[in-house]
Amino acid sequence: MELIHTVDWMKQVARQARAEGAIVGLVPTMGALHEGHLSLVRAARERCSRVTASIFVNPKQFGPKEDFQRYPRALERDRDLLESLRVDHLFAPPPEEMYPRGFSTSVTVEGLSERLEGRSRPGHFTGVTTVVLKLLEIVQPSFAYFGRKDAQQARIVRQMARDLNLDAEIVVCPIVRESDGLALSSRNAYLGESERRAATVLSRSLASARRMIEHGERKTVPLVERIASELAAEPLAAVDYAEIVDAETLEPIERLDWPALAVLAVFIGSTRLIDNMRIEPRAGGVVCEL
Numbered sequence: 277m278e279l280i281h282t283v284d285w286m287k288q289v290a291r292q293a294r295a296e297g298a299i300v301g302l303v304p305t306m307g308a309l310h311e312g313h314l315s316l317v318r319a320a321r322e323r324c325s326r327v328t329a330s331i332f333v334n335p336k337q338f339g340p341k342e343d344f345q346r347y348p349r350a351l352e353r354d355r356d357l358l359e360s361l362r363v364d365h366l367f368a369p370p371p372e373e374m375y376p377r378g379f380s381t382s383v384t385v386e387g388l389s390e391r392l393e394g395r396s397r398p399g400h401f402t403g404v405t406t407v408v409l410k411l412l413e414i415v416q417p418s419f420a421y422f423g424r425k426d427a428q429q430a431r432i433v434r435q436m437a438r439d440l441n442l443d444a445e446i447v448v449c450p451i452v453r454e455s456d457g458l459a460l461s462s463r464n465a466y467l468g469e470s471e472r473r474a475a476t477v478l479s480r481s482l483a484s485a486r487r488m489i490e491h492g493e494r495k496t497v498p499l500v501e502r503i504a505s506e507l508a509a510e511p512l513a514a515v516d517y518a519e520i521v522d523a524e525t526l527e528p529i530e531r532l533d534w535p536a537l538a539v540l541a542v543f544i545g546s547t548r549l550i551d552n553m554r555i556e557p558r559a560g561g562v563v564c565e566l
């Protein structure tokens with residue numbers, strides 16, 4: 277695996293790959309890799325002849341009071357993990373490579389970026405879409421892999437790809453969870469022992485809503501109430517939002533008549549965690565995917 281730090285060199289490698297007719301897959305990450313990230317790499321490895329992973333802790337997607345400085349960084353370990361999965365190129369630019377002096381362009385997907393996470397983290401998705409567009413331009417992949425863990429992000433990146441006629445197909449992969457249900461996240465490293473136990477309340481509350489749906493509930497108000505009451509029962513949890521929204525528009529819905537997402541953002545102590553469940557009406561009933 278080749279480690280690449282500069283945009284120029286990454287672009288040269290990407291041009292060469294295209295000239296050779298390679299099918300390039302890109303897996304963008306912020307590093308501190310875990311099985312969630314690795315599942316994306318495996319999906320890319322399965323379909324693509326060349327896999328590029330990127331590690332870039334993107335300053336533009338962190339608010340001024342957020343955890344940019346303390347975000348976990350583990351390049352050596354990440355590199356070994358990616359190497360073991362036969363990744364071809366690791367693009368790990370320093371911030372000044374991506375945002376040189378005078379950098380002044382940003383990309384915003386309007387509407388979708390203002391809801392849910394966007395309401396709590398103003399400017400976050402502009403940071404995300406700006407960096408993702410840059411990465412897609414630099415690496416020129418045929419496929420780019422994202423996790424449903426960040427469902428709103430995946431939805432927004434898809435919209436950007438559609439609106440800007442990008443060549444890359446955006447592939448969204450399932451959420452990888454710990455055996456007790458907690459969705460893997462680099463931020464789980466911030467949790468103390470009792471917080472780690474408390475953090476299972478996110479997936480437990482979603483699973484509880486799933487049981488109601490399996491018993492025939494189709495109205496969202498009682499489902500959201502159930503989620504909220506489960507979360508409220510956990511003393512270490514403070515809810516930022518808990519909603520059931522249309523999977524396309526991310527607007528709240530009243531009934532489960534089309535694909536939806538139950539989405540949560542919850543502080544466990546000072547750590548902000550997100551989780552979601554996809555809810556999909558099918559011919560034989562409603563299928564929930566945690």
Ligand code: AMP
Pocket residue numbers: 304305306307311312313315316421422423424425426449450451452453459460461462
């Ligand atoms: P991050 O490093 O947090 O920016 O995440 C990089 C990519 O990995 C994003 O597309 C995330 O949605 C995805 N990802 C993070 N955690 C998980 C998980 N538990 N399961 C699946 N994908 C994940």
